[in-house]
Every structure is written in C-alpha cells, then in structure tokens.
Amino acid sequence: MRVTAPAAGRAKSNETDKFEWNNDVIISRHPERPGRPARTTLQIVGEELCEALDLRSGQKVLDVAAGNGNVTLAAARRWCDVVSTDYVPSLLERGRLRAAAEGLSVEFKEADAEALGFADASFDIVVSTFGVMFAPDHDKAAAELVRVCKSGGKIGLANWTPEGFIGQLFKVLGKYLPPPAGSKSPPLWGSRAHISEMFGAAALSIRAESRSFAFRYRSPEHNLQELLRADAESLCRARRGEPAGIKKRSARADQADEPR
Numbered sequence: 590m591r592v593t594a595p596a597a598g599r600a601k602s603n604e605t606d607k608f609e610w611n612n613d614v615i616i617s618r619h620p621e622r623p624g625r626p627a628r629t630t631l632q633i634v635g636e637e638l639c640e641a642l643d644l645r646s647g648q649k650v651l652d653v654a655a656g657n658g659n660v661t662l663a664a665a666r667r668w669c670d671v672v673s674t675d676y677v678p679s680l681l682e683r684g685r686l687r688a689a690a691e692g693l694s695v696e697f698k699e700a701d702a703e704a705l706g707f708a709d710a711s712f713d714i715v716v717s718t719f720g721v722m723f724a725p726d727h728d729k730a731a732a733e734l735v736r737v738c739k740s741g742g743k744i745g746l747a748n749w750t751p752e753g754f755i756g757q758l759f760k761v762l763g764k765y766l767p768p769p770a771g772s773k774s775p776p777l778w779g780s781r782a783h784i785s786e787m788f789g790a791a792a793l794s795i796r797a798e799s800r801s802f803a804f805r806y807r808s809p810e811h812n813l814q815e816l817l818r819a820d821a822e823s824l825c826r827a828r829r830g831e832p833a834g835i836k837k838r839s840a841r842a843d844q845a846d847e848p849r
Contacts, residue, residue: 661673672695717747
C-alpha cells in the first residue's frame with residue numbers, strides 16, 4: 590500500500606499567504622502481509638492528492654476525517670467508488686450537498702478515525718487531507734489506515750508540517766493552550782521521520798514531496814480571522830482543559846466549520 594501525504598510548510602518571505610506543503614508520502618505495503626458548503630479553500634489539495642496517487646476508475650477509496658469532502662469529491666470525479674467518513678455529522682451533510690450538486694455518487698458514513706468500523710483490507714486507496722493528523726492517538730489512527738487498506742494498495746495523506754506556518758501556529762498556541770498530557774502534536778504527521786515510524790513496518794516504500802499552497806484571503810488579518818473562526822470551538826475546549834478525543838469532539842457537530 591502506498592501513502593501519499595501533502596503537508597503545508599513555511600511562509601515565504603514577503604508573502605504572508607503562501608506556504609509550502611509536504612506532498613506525497615507514499616507508503617507501499619508489503620504485498621505478502623495481510624492488511625490491517627463550507628469553505629472550499631483547500632479543494633486543490635484534494636485534486637493534487639488524487640493525481641499523486643494516480644487514481645483509476647472503479648477503485649474503492651476511503652476518505653478518513655473527510656470534513657466537507659474536498660478529496661472525497663476529487664476521487665469521485667475520477668469515477669472511484671468513494672466512502673467519505675467523519676465524526677461530525679454536519680460536515681458529512683455538507684459533503685452530501687456538494688456531491689449532489691455535482692451529481693456524484695458517494696457513500697457517507699460517521700466513523701472514528703481510531704476505530705473505522707470497516708473490515709480488514711476493504712479499500713484500494715485510503716486518503717485523508719488535514720484530517721487524520723488530528724486524531725489524539727497517532728499510532729492507533731495510522732494502524733487503522735493500514736488495516737483497512739488492501740495489500741498492495743495506497744494510503745494518501747495531506748498533512749501540515751511542523752516547520753511550516755500552520756505547524757508554527759500550533760507551536761505558539763501550545764504555549765498558551767497546552768495539549769492533553771501524553772498527546773502528540775498534529776503537525777508531526779507532516780514529518781517524514783514520524784510517518785516512517787508509524788507506517789514503516791507495513792510499508793514497501795514511502796515517498797514525501799514538498800509543495801507550495803497559497804491561502805488566498807483579503808489580507809493577513811482576514812486570513813487569521815478565518816483560521817480562528819474555524820477553530821474557535823477547539824480553542825475554547827482547550828481553554829477549559831477538555832481532551833481532544835475524537836469521540837468527545839463529536840459534540841461539535843453543530844458548530845464545526847473545518848475545511849479539509
């Protein structure tokens with residue numbers, strides 16, 4: 590199985606709205622091993638991820654922590670059989686509306702990234718754009734991606750990098766809103782070393798590639814305003830000292846507005 594993972598990186602000098610991302614961490618599983626509208630700013634990431642994975646019509650694709658469906662729709666446009674999952678019902682509903690508007694056939698299901706609820710080796714391709722990286726237990730979530738992917742299949746991920754703009758933002762926020770004890774930083778998923786640590790035992794190959802992504806807003810202030818608006822509930826929960834567990838976060842269903 591291969592894993593392709595884009596992730597956003599550092600801000601370029603003189604351009605506050607441009608960032609690099611690490612794309613295409615490709616993890617190929619050993620074939621012999623049994624397998625274990627909201628804003629659409631990031632839509633292009635889903636399209637590029639699908640191209641990096643070289644999706645083909647008829648392949649079974651699972652989108653984990655799909656949000657409002659950016660990579661879900663991109664895969665469906667390539668005539669794949671797509672199952673889109675998230676723990677927030679309202680985000681899945683937005684994905685349904687977007688798919689219906691384009692006349693795309695997609696199955697939407699509520700699912701926990703750390704306990705997906707599908708049989709082993711159910712999918713040819715497993716994808717996630719800026720979604721599974723926020724699972725509290727990195728190793729457990731990674732193991733679930735591996736489990737549901739067929740031997741010889743691919744996993745494609747889009748993750749923010751630790752050294753990039755979003756990664757640095759997490760670092761600053763962590764000084765004031767520390768994560769629960771024992772939890773790992775989400776941008777670690779944008780690190781080649783962390784990906785290798787989680788997937789190396791099951792991977793035939795891993796490929797990582799850095800790319801640039803431009804957040805296009807009216808101004809840097811507008812960009813910050815939108816970021817804070819999307820994550821306001823998460824910040825309030827952190828301030829209250831509540832854990833960011835996937836099951837507990839499902840209470841955000843009516844307020845969530847996270848582009849993925």
